[in-house]
Amino acid sequence: MADDIQFKEYKENIEALFTPKRRYTFLVGAGISMDPPTNMPSAIQIVKDLLELCAPPDEIENLLSLEMLRFELVVEKIQDIFDKDLKFLDYLEYxxxxNLIHLFLSNIITRGNYVITTNFDYLIEQALLKVLENNWHQDIIPIISKEDFIFYQDPENLMKSNKYPVYKIHGSKRNIITGKDTSDSLITTMSALGKERGEGETFTIEPYKKPTIFNLMNKRTLVVLGYSGSDDFDIGPTLRELPFLNRLIWIEHTQSTQTEITKIRKREDLISPEKSSHLEQxxxxxxxxxxxxxILIKISTRYFxxxxxxxxxxxxxxxxxxxxFEIEKKIPEFSEWIKPIYEDIASVEKYKFTCHLFYYLKEIEAAKRCSEKGILIAEEINDKSxxxxxxxxxxxxNQIMGNFLTALQYYKQALQIDESLNDIAGKSTDLNNIGSIFLTLGKYDEAFSQYHQSLEIVEKLGDLSSKISCLNNIGRVYEIRHxxxxxxxxxxEAVKITEIVGDLNRKAALLNNIGMIYKANDEKERAIKYYDEALRISDLLGDLYGKVILLNNIGRVYDDYKNYKKALDKYSESLQIAEQLGDLSKKAGCINNIGSVYLAQGKIDKALEKYQEALNIEERLGDPLMKIIYLNNIGMIHNNRANYNLAKEKYSEALIIANDIGDLSKKSLLLxxxxxxxxxxxxxxxxxVKYQEAVLIFDKIGELNNKAASLSNIGKIYEIFDNYYDALRSYEETLVIDQQIKDPMGIASDLYNIGRVYTMHGEYRKALHNYEESLKIFNQLEQEQYVDVIRNKIDDINRKIGK
Structure with missing residues (x-):
C-alpha cells in the first residue's frame, strides 16, 4: 500500500452518497444469499460439510484449523479425486x-441499473421472475458463458431493448431461463481462477469479459455488496484496473445497524498497513x-x-x-443433501484427498502422517495402485526434508509397482520424480534421461498437467548447464500450459524460474517483472512459503544492483514470514542472505555472525544441502581473511557431507x-590430486566451464613442477573446452598460457602466434591490463630473436 493513503471519517449522510442522478452498477457476492428465506450456507460451512464426508474423521479438525484452507482449493481437490462434475452444486437448484436483497436487485435492474454477481446460484433470476409479468420472463438475459459475454457486451443497448441482464462473472451450472447447460463457465476452483489469463494477468478477469466490464462500469458508481474482500482473487485485481469508474462504494457487512462511513484517499495522517484490515489495504x-x-460503509447489509x-x-x-414467504417449502440441509453423493467414499481415497490438501498448503508433517496411514490401508486391502x-x-x-536417498527409494518402489501394473501414467510420474533426485544430486545426464522418458509418456497420454512438470524439470537441467x-x-512453454489448465501454484514457480534466467542473463528489470507477478500469485494464494522464496530472489536482484537497503528490506520481510511460519530452514536461508548483504557492504564480522547463525539453525535441522552452503560461506570469509586453515576446515567439512549425500556438483566445487x-x-x-578429482566429476556431470577452470589450474601446477609437456596438454585441453562453450575471456587466457609454455620451451614462433591471437581477443574485450602484459611478452621474444 502506498505511504500516502489514509482513512478518514466521511461527514456526508447516506442519502447524499446515493443520488438518483448518478448511474449505478452493483457487484454482489455470496454474502447477499445468506439471509432468510434463502438461507444459503456460507463458503466456510460448505467446506466443513464437505470435509465431514470426504476427509478421514481424525483429520477434519486439523484441516479446518488451517488459515489458508480456501473454498476453491477444497472444491478443486474434490473435483480431481471424487466428483468431476461437482454434483454438490446441484443443491443450488433447491x-x-x-430474499429482500435479491428482490431489491431485481427491481433496480428493471429500472435501468446494472447488476454483476460472482454467485453461482439463480436467486437474482428467481427474483426477476417474481417481479416481472409472465410474458416478460423471456426478456431476462443471464450472461454466463464466453459466448454470452462476447455477444452481450453492451448493457445499455440491452436495457433499451427492454431486456433485463444479469452478469454472472463466475459462471453458473445452467441458464435457468433458457435451460442451457453452462457448466463450463464455472469458476469454482483454483485452477479455474487461473485459466485463460495471460502473462501478468493471472488474477484479472478473462480478456473476453473485459469489454463487457468496461461498459458495465464506465463513468458509473460501483456499489459492492456481500463481498468480504478477503478472497479477492479476480475481483480485487480487476477493480485496481478501473480508472474509468466515477466512484466505488464498498458495503462491508457487520452485525450492527449503526453506520460507519470511511472515505479512503491520498492525504496526510498516515495509517500503517499492518494496522489496517485486508479489505482496507x-x-x-x-x-x-x-x-x-x-468509500467504505460498515453496516448490516440487509439493514442498509x-x-x-x-x-x-x-x-x-x-x-x-x-x-x-409466498411459498413455504422444506429445503434439506446442505450437509444432509450431499450425503448420498459422498458417503460411500473409501477410506484410502479420503487419505489421498487429505494428503493433497496438506501437501498443497505445505503442511509437510501432516502430509507425511496421512501418506503413512494411506500406505497401511492400501496394504490391508491389497490396493497396489x-x-x-x-x-x-x-x-x-522426504525430498523437501533433504532426505534425498530415502526419497529415491520411495520413488523406485513406486516405479516397480506401476511397471508391474502396466500403469503408464504412474510410471511417468515416477520417472519424473526420480529425475528430480538425480538433478539434486548433480547427476544431470541421468536426470535429463528420466525427464525425457516421462515427457514422451505424458505427450502420448495428452496429460497437460504432468507435461508442465516435465518441461519445468528439463528447463532446470538446461539452466544448470547454462x-x-x-x-x-x-x-x-510450461507457463502457457499452466494458463490453459489454470495451475496457479506451478505458474508462480515457473515465473520465478524465468525470473532467475533473466537474472542470470543480467536482465534484472525483466527478472523483477517475473518475480513480482509470481509474488502476486503467491500472495493471493496465501502461499507464504512461495513468498519467502520470491522475496529472497527479489532481494538478490537488489543485491546485484548494490541497492543494499532494498535487498535488506526484502530479506528481512522474508525472514519475518519464515518466523511466522515457524520454518527454521527458511529462516536460516533468510539469515544467510542478510549475511551476504553485510559481506557486500564490507561488514565482515556481521556477515560471519549471520552465516554462523544460519549454520547453527541448520545443525539442528540436519538438511545436508543447506549445511554445505553455510559451511562454504563461512569458509569463504576465512579464506578472504587469509585464515586458510580455518577455511580449509570448513570446506573439508562441507566436502564430507557432499560426498555422503552423493551431491557431485557441490563436491567438485569444494574440491x-x-x-x-x-x-x-x-x-x-x-x-x-584435488583438481584432478574435480575434473573427473565436472566431466561426468557436464559442467564444462568448471572443468576448464580446473584444467587451467592443473596446468599451472605442472608449470611449477617444470613439467611443461603436461602443462601444455592441460592448457590445450582447456582451450578446446572454452572454444566449445564460446568463452572469449577463457580462450584469450588459454592462448596466453600456451604461449607462455612455448616461451619456456624456447619455441618462440609458436609462442608469438599464441600471444598474438590472445592479444586480438583481449583487445576486442577491452581488457587493457592484459593487453599491456602480452605486448611486453611479445617485445621480450622479439628482442631475444633479434627483431
Whole structure:
C-alpha cells in the first residue's frame, strides 16, 4: 500500500452518497444469499460439510484449523479425486426463494441499473421472475458463458431493448431461463481462477469479459455488496484496473445497524498497513490506482438495503409490501443433501484427498502422517495402485526434508509397482520424480534421461498437467548447464500450459524460474517483472512459503544492483514470514542472505555472525544441502581473511557431507576450493590430486566451464613442477573446452598460457602466434591490463630473436 493513503471519517449522510442522478452498477457476492428465506450456507460451512464426508474423521479438525484452507482449493481437490462434475452444486437448484436483497436487485435492474454477481446460484433470476409479468420472463438475459459475454457486451443497448441482464462473472451450472447447460463457465476452483489469463494477468478477469466490464462500469458508481474482500482473487485485481469508474462504494457487512462511513484517499495522517484490515489495504491500493472516490460503509447489509437503498432507488415501492414467504417449502440441509453423493467414499481415497490438501498448503508433517496411514490401508486391502500413490507422496516429502536417498527409494518402489501394473501414467510420474533426485544430486545426464522418458509418456497420454512438470524439470537441467535459451524455451512453454489448465501454484514457480534466467542473463528489470507477478500469485494464494522464496530472489536482484537497503528490506520481510511460519530452514536461508548483504557492504564480522547463525539453525535441522552452503560461506570469509586453515576446515567439512549425500556438483566445487588453498600453502601435489578429482566429476556431470577452470589450474601446477609437456596438454585441453562453450575471456587466457609454455620451451614462433591471437581477443574485450602484459611478452621474444 502506498505511504500516502489514509482513512478518514466521511461527514456526508447516506442519502447524499446515493443520488438518483448518478448511474449505478452493483457487484454482489455470496454474502447477499445468506439471509432468510434463502438461507444459503456460507463458503466456510460448505467446506466443513464437505470435509465431514470426504476427509478421514481424525483429520477434519486439523484441516479446518488451517488459515489458508480456501473454498476453491477444497472444491478443486474434490473435483480431481471424487466428483468431476461437482454434483454438490446441484443443491443450488433447491434454493429458489430470493430474499429482500435479491428482490431489491431485481427491481433496480428493471429500472435501468446494472447488476454483476460472482454467485453461482439463480436467486437474482428467481427474483426477476417474481417481479416481472409472465410474458416478460423471456426478456431476462443471464450472461454466463464466453459466448454470452462476447455477444452481450453492451448493457445499455440491452436495457433499451427492454431486456433485463444479469452478469454472472463466475459462471453458473445452467441458464435457468433458457435451460442451457453452462457448466463450463464455472469458476469454482483454483485452477479455474487461473485459466485463460495471460502473462501478468493471472488474477484479472478473462480478456473476453473485459469489454463487457468496461461498459458495465464506465463513468458509473460501483456499489459492492456481500463481498468480504478477503478472497479477492479476480475481483480485487480487476477493480485496481478501473480508472474509468466515477466512484466505488464498498458495503462491508457487520452485525450492527449503526453506520460507519470511511472515505479512503491520498492525504496526510498516515495509517500503517499492518494496522489496517485486508479489505482496507485493498481499497487503499484501488484508491491509488485511479482518480475516483473510494468509500467504505460498515453496516448490516440487509439493514442498509432495507432502510436506505430501498428508499433511494425504489421510493414508489414500499418495502413493507414485499412478501418474502409466498411459498413455504422444506429445503434439506446442505450437509444432509450431499450425503448420498459422498458417503460411500473409501477410506484410502479420503487419505489421498487429505494428503493433497496438506501437501498443497505445505503442511509437510501432516502430509507425511496421512501418506503413512494411506500406505497401511492400501496394504490391508491389497490396493497396489494406491500404495504407489502414497509412496510418491512420501518421496516428495522426504525430498523437501533433504532426505534425498530415502526419497529415491520411495520413488523406485513406486516405479516397480506401476511397471508391474502396466500403469503408464504412474510410471511417468515416477520417472519424473526420480529425475528430480538425480538433478539434486548433480547427476544431470541421468536426470535429463528420466525427464525425457516421462515427457514422451505424458505427450502420448495428452496429460497437460504432468507435461508442465516435465518441461519445468528439463528447463532446470538446461539452466544448470547454462543453456539459458533452451531453459527459457521450456519454461515459457510450461507457463502457457499452466494458463490453459489454470495451475496457479506451478505458474508462480515457473515465473520465478524465468525470473532467475533473466537474472542470470543480467536482465534484472525483466527478472523483477517475473518475480513480482509470481509474488502476486503467491500472495493471493496465501502461499507464504512461495513468498519467502520470491522475496529472497527479489532481494538478490537488489543485491546485484548494490541497492543494499532494498535487498535488506526484502530479506528481512522474508525472514519475518519464515518466523511466522515457524520454518527454521527458511529462516536460516533468510539469515544467510542478510549475511551476504553485510559481506557486500564490507561488514565482515556481521556477515560471519549471520552465516554462523544460519549454520547453527541448520545443525539442528540436519538438511545436508543447506549445511554445505553455510559451511562454504563461512569458509569463504576465512579464506578472504587469509585464515586458510580455518577455511580449509570448513570446506573439508562441507566436502564430507557432499560426498555422503552423493551431491557431485557441490563436491567438485569444494574440491577446487580446497585445491586453491593447497596451492597458496604450496601443497602442490595435494592440490593436483584435488583438481584432478574435480575434473573427473565436472566431466561426468557436464559442467564444462568448471572443468576448464580446473584444467587451467592443473596446468599451472605442472608449470611449477617444470613439467611443461603436461602443462601444455592441460592448457590445450582447456582451450578446446572454452572454444566449445564460446568463452572469449577463457580462450584469450588459454592462448596466453600456451604461449607462455612455448616461451619456456624456447619455441618462440609458436609462442608469438599464441600471444598474438590472445592479444586480438583481449583487445576486442577491452581488457587493457592484459593487453599491456602480452605486448611486453611479445617485445621480450622479439628482442631475444633479434627483431
Amino acid at each position: 434454493i429458489t426463494e430470493p 485493498m481499497l487503499a491500493e484501488i484508491s491509488s490506482s485511479g482518480d475516483f472516490e473510494v 438495503v432495507e432502510t436506505h437503498l430501498w428508499n433511494v432507488f425504489l421510493p414508489y415501492l414500499p418495502v413493507n409490501e414485499i412478501n418474502l 494406491s500404495k504407489s500413490y502414497f509412496l510418491n507422496f512420501l518421496g516428495m516429502i 543453456e539459458f535459451n533452451l531453459a527459457l524455451e521450456n519454461y515459457l 577446487t576450493k580446497i585445491g586453491s588453498i593447497n596451492m597458496i600453502q604450496e601443497e602442490y601435489q595435494v592440490a593436483l
